[in-house]
Amino acid sequence: MVSGATSLNLVRDELFTTMEEAESSLEQFIADRHNGSLLQQAVENLQQVRGTLNLIELAGAELLAQEVLDQATDIPAGAGEERDAQLSALSNALHVLRRYLENVEANRQELPELLLPAINDLRQAGGQQGLPESFFFSVRLDHERPRSAPAALDAAAKTAEGRRLRHMYQVGLLGFIREQNAQASLKLMGRALSRLDNLFANEPRGRLCWIGAAALEAQVDGQLLPRRSRKQLFSRLDRELKQMLGNGQYEAPRSLLKELLYLVALADSRGPQALALSEVFALTPMPFTDHMLEAEYQRLAGPGQAVMRSLSAAIREELTSVKDMLDLIERGTVQADSLSNLHALLGKLSKTLGMVGLSSAGNALAAQLQTVASWSEEQAPDSAQLNSLADAVLYVEGMVASLESGERREPRPAQAQPVSDAESFALHQLNEARIVVVDEAQAGLALAKRAITAYLESGGERMHLSNVPFSLQAVRGGLWFLEQERAALLVGACADYIQKQMFEAPQMPSEQMLETLADALSSLEYYLEAGAVMRPETKPSVLDLAAESVRALGMPLVA
Template sequence: MVSGATSLGMVRDELFATMDEAEQSLEHFIAERHNGAPLQQAVDNLQQVRGILNLIELAGAELLAQEILQQATDIPAGAGAERDAQLAALSNALHVLRRYLENVETHRQELPEVLLPAINDLRQAGGQSPLPESFFFSARLDLARPPAESRRLEPGARATLVRQLRHMYQLGLLGFLRDQNPQAGIKLMARAFARLDSLFAGEPNGRLIWIAAAALEAQRDGQLLPRKSRKQLFARLDRELKQLLGNPRYEAPRNLLKELLYLVALADSQGPLASEVREVFGLAPLPFTDQLLEEEYQRLSGPGQSVMRSLSSAIREELAGVKDLVDLIERGTAGADSFSTLHAQLAKLSKTLGMVGLSSASAALSSQLPVVGQWMESRQPDVQAMNKLADAVLFVESMVANLERGERREARAVSGPQDELDSFAQHQLIEARIVVIDEARAGLALAKRAITSYLEAGGDKLHLANVPFSLQAVRGGLWFLGQERAAALIGACAEYIQKQMLENAQMPSEQMLETLADALTSLEYYLEGGGALRPETNPSVLDLAAESVRALGMAA
């Protein structure tokens, strides 16, 4: 048992009572900014909370309490609207701290990493730099890579290849930063650094490239989340790469290496680079996954599933009342005030749904209010209008069911029958294009696997027998989508495989096969990143593929 979790029970009542007082004092100050006494009382209580957490050795909770105390101390009496973000972050951090301590008490297990988002929100509100993801992670950073040889190329060819690979990394990074299919971007970035590693493997300044290639492999295989901190990390990696190139004495910053090693330890990647780095640095599996951390933090900071169930239950009760009233009106057995009661219930429900983020459900009920208002005057609801109201209530019921499951899917309203038909036709066209693109991606993936098998089998052409045909099918699909340039590049790859790998008795050099793989990887990224649906999102990735195709001696 962890000592902090075990000791928490002995001080629980005093700790939680002190936190209650701190929260109440802070709320009092937020309501009366001119009065500094409640703020000072909150600071005194927070000092006690931090002291208790220090005493029972709950390191993560103590760190969060320390950050809360520093931020509270920094706020002056009479603070105006400029401190609203800081006060909001304080209130949220106290909420997270309480939920975390409740979980530690229940499960007898610490997970300080889950507190980092709240800590960094506080630090950002106070104008401080965030703590890194690896803050609670430790590893030796001075271990050397096992002996490895760099691939030998002529200086001019090497410089050209390095430039192309950095361009490849930057293209993937751009998609990753913009959230344009970040997983596809990571694949391209990982490919670029794996190739760079083969060029710098035996050089002193290549240690960063080796560890970064393993981290990117881990990010890709473990499907780690595209967090803001990781976007900043990989953007920094590009800047460090610029400094590394041409500088044999380059030494990577230790904090950068630690962040990259943390990603390797966090992801369950069986890739060759990640496995080698884990073995060299002795990285043991972490007792959590990236997805678990995200789920735990959402549970700590949000209202919790039980609250959402209670909320949806209350809304469903009100909906049941609405349905009963509509039923009575339809039968003609409703009282004289039924229409005004129905109008009031619909208005109340609409506001409630809007407050919990179900805007389309709220709009569906709001659109019925003028109709019910007319019924209040005429006392004669028509059948068609009643059916539309019933449909709206059923739609709201389905949205509330999603809310209870923790989902908040919104629906786009259509204005009329023609709009609905146009929308359906457009949807069908998009679906057809997606099917074609999925088939194209599958064809490219098949080609890459076949080339890998061809290499592993020492040039056995049987593995390549169907590849040119598959790629020509991909080419045809892209022509159908109006992607003539991408189609031509894939056609060039198919022609190279047919002439230089199937019809030629001599196996191409390793460098040429890697160049072919670069071309296919770039085209695969173009498809995965949405380029075939939205060409304007990635105009230069085809330039990268074209460079590789030209390096193969093919027209591009």
């Protein structure tokens, strides 16, 4: 039997006709909610659509049709405003389904992942839990990981160290959720999980850290989008870490592991952890990327190109009318009716532009309304006012041209503060100096981390550390200049540890202590990367994390 995309053309006409009838009945019901027969007609058409999609085995499309049918069946005749979100999600889902089927017909390729956002919008509107990103992804979860040597710590020390590393993970998670330097936040989370993996290697509970660390590496390496579902996934991972640290027999939920493995497969990362994991689980690259999925879904969910071209043409016609009116006004032909029409047209255009996502263009026209309202036959506008409106119209024309290409990204207008030239120059110079100091501090911390790695790999060769204490003391001085006394104190403690316990000591510290030192430096590096020294409102928790690591090294924190 022929099935899937290849058989869609056999039922295309009847299927699309039935879908159009369902959409029409639903739209009429939304306007006349006491007419239950309209809703019943929509449900019957949806049953036929679902049955047809089941027959030709378009699994993703059938699932969306089933969700639409379930939601439509749940809505009663006479539904009030409390059902508006559900009805809106239904209309959007039908639109997406039709666009998806058109795409399948044109390209002969099924991509059911594109339908998950519409499915989850429907489920959310109906009070149900959304489907995971990995819903259409298959993988065997019972593969054994390669054995490795765990850290030589007793149970109590492991638990204490695990809690400190979970705190590190939480600091990075908070930054990721808030999208405050997401890449730096993800790297901090990844380091925490890698260290936890070292602690619990070869224990069943360490499996979560092993897979989670690779997923975070993939999230960074593949530049995956910071979707809400991924923020929820990594938040869930944090809750599981709490259980793992308190239960030596803990085993991670299979659904969580599958979600993490999906991110590794989606990113197709070349990172060492992701590559090793992909080999164990036989993960193959997806036929799509994260950014491709996002772009395709936006195309499916948004209006078609023909609609956008028509809308763009209509707006351009009205802009032409505005320019004609301005031309007449400039020539001195000012009439009360034309001024009133100009004001009304600008107001209408402003609202239309806002509705299609061109907010800054709409605001540019809205800002002119008060000025235009003050014009009259007796008080004609001056040339400065006319030029200001003409500039706004030209700006809007440029933004409207993006409608046809589907690109509606708008520049953020800079808000200049009224300051004197001398003050502005001084502030600029100070800001430039701060940036240079921060860059040098980051370079110093990165140098220290590389030197410690070389020191460890060489079995304690001190020559690798010869410049590190001096470099860190220079970083400390820079942080004092930036009025970051606590950060400076922590960097100084790390420099003292390296000088006394590594460079001058007869025996190198344990690998665990060196990793703890690297944790402290990584926390300070994150503090700098996240722009903390440039923002007075930055949370102290990152420095709390660095302080925990310094205390674990046995170093006093005295100003």
